[in-house]
Amino acid sequence: MEFLFEAFTFDRKQTVIDFLRVAIAFALAVPIGWERHKSERNLGLRTFPIVAMATCGFMLIAKNVPGANAAKHRVA
Numbered sequence: 511m512e513f514l515f516e517a518f519t520f521d522r523k524q525t526v527i528d529f530l531r532v533a534i535a536f537a538l539a540v541p542i543g544w545e546r547h548k549s550e551r552n553l554g555l556r557t558f559p560i561v562a563m564a565t566c567g568f569m570l571i572a573k574n575v576p577g578a579n580a581a582k583h584r585v586a
Contacts, residue, residue, distance in 0.1 A: 528570050535559075535566035 536559045543558035 531570065532563050532566050535562040538562065 539559040539562035540555070543553075543555040546558065547554035
């Protein structure tokens with residue numbers, strides 16, 4: 511059972527940084543979504559921020575997976 515505690519450590523500073531990164535992704539996607547919403551296109555204000563936050567979250571998860579150094583180099 512102790513290996514679970516070692517695998518799932520909680521770093522408060524890193525968590526705050528990751529939430530800030532997701533918030534920045536949201537903030538950068540809102541103007542694009544707003545412009546597309548105003549021009550009445552299908553993908554707009556709701557879609558762009560959701561996709562940006564999900565992409566940022568997936569990249570943050572992939573960055574913090576232990577033992578995934580080779581995958582990191584392929585993506586970046």
